[in-house]
Amino acid sequence: MSPRPAQPAAEAEAKKAAIIAASLDQIVDRGPTAVRMADVAKAVGMSVGTVQYYFGSRDALLAAAFSAHSDAVLKDIADMANPDGKNTVEGTEAGSPRSRLHAAFTAVHEVGNHGQRSRIWIELVTAARTHASLQACVDSVFAGWRSLFSRIIGDGIRTGDFTLYGLTVTEVVDTFIAIIDGFDLAAVAGQGPEPTTMARILGATADGLLSGGSPGA
Secondary structure (H helix, E strand, C coil), X not given: CCCCCCCCHHHHHHHHHHHHHHHHHHHHHHCHHHCCHHHHHHHHCCCHHHHHHHHCCHHHHHHHHHHHHHHHHHHHHHHHCCCXXXXXXXXXXXXXXXXXXXXXXXXXXXXXXXXXXXXXXXXXXXXXXXXXXXXXXXXXXXXXXXXXXXXXXXHHHHHCCCCCCCCCHHHHHHHHHHHHHHHHHHHHCCCCCCHHHHXXXXXXXXXXXXXXXXXXX
């Protein structure tokens, strides 16, 4: 087989992005086990050989799609929770750890399409149970969430914005993640609360666990 002709890097990246986007649409519509490279190729108007050229195998394509999606979501949420004061929540000081934490909670439902994101996440976790290649992506998502929340909480403890009552930072962070995962599952089942309610519940949970009052109050 003759080698493929060289193409500009930007063109190659655009093709890969289109293939990943089509793969994510297939995952949402049909679930990852039903995704076929032929269907993805048809959706983007490319040959199966082109899809294979960029991603090699169906499993590699799924891993790349899940990873790209998760990385983009985490980056967007982290950007909304940045410390530059652009995302100030009413009643909090601009750029403060508390404002950043509340902004991150708001971003949970404002970044992209929450219903689609929830379905992709649930599909990823489910598929990872039988596809070891996807477990690293699941681990990376949890690591990203833990890093974001731990960093903000750590800053808040250092500045005096936050005080821990009975739980460790890790336990508080895992509580936030568990609540977010619960909202994702409810969204996929069509039973999730309104987006503003999600952010309010997360914010109230954070305020209760990190400030205001004393142990046992």
